Amino acid sequence: MHELSLVQSLMEQLQDLATENKATKIITVTMEIGPLAGVVIDSFEFAFEALAKDNPLTTKAKLVISKPAISYSCLDCQHVVDNCQERPSLCPACQAPHLYPDGGDQLILSRIEME
Ligand SMILES: [Zn+2]
Numbered sequence: 423m424h425e426l427s428l429v430q431s432l433m434e435q436l437q438d439l440a441t442e443n444k445a446t447k448i449i450t451v452t453m454e455i456g457p458l459a460g461v462v463i464d465s466f467e468f469a470f471e472a473l474a475k476d477n478p479l480t481t482k483a484k485l486v487i488s489k490p491a492i493s494y495s496c497l498d499c500q501h502v503v504d505n506c507q508e509r510p511s512l513c514p515a516c517q518a519p520h521l522y523p524d525g526g527d528q529l530i531l532s533r534i535e536m537e
Contacts, residue, residue: 425465428529429473433480435531440479445536448483452533455487457507458526463487492526 436448451470455461467485474480491505501515502524512519 424460425462426469426473428461429466429469432470432531433473433477436480436483436534437477439534440536443536446479448480448534448536450484450486450533450535451480451531452486452488454490454528454530454532456490456526456528457492458523459529460527461529463489488532490526490528493524494521495524496520497522 432451432453436451440446440448453466455463455466467487470485474483474485489507491507493502493504494506494510495502496513496516496518497520498518499513499516501513503510503514503521509523510521513521
């Protein structure tokens with residue numbers, strides 16, 4: 423499972439940040455995961471729960487995942503479709519099928535609360 427290794431490296435990152443900040447407890451971890459990041463959110467949450475509870479640093483940590491919507495640009499007429507959760511099949515302006523995603527593949531640790 424690919425999500426498990428992502429969470430493993432997230433845990434290492436959290437450990438380093440906690441050491442740097444002399445924190446002993448992580449309270450909230452906010453991740454931004456784009457719809458094109460290729461991450462199954464359910465598996466990510468499951469892996470996080472499984473790994474977090476075995477570590478005193480993260481045993482009480484809450485994972486918050488934000489899923490940014492993305493925009494698609496039409497290569498033919500430059501029309502931009504904002505706020506997509508899914509890829510539109512055709513450009514709503516010119517009906518061309520050549521839509522290009524703008525971002526959406528981010529996997530970012532956006533915020534941590536610790537003490
Ligand atoms: Zn178009």
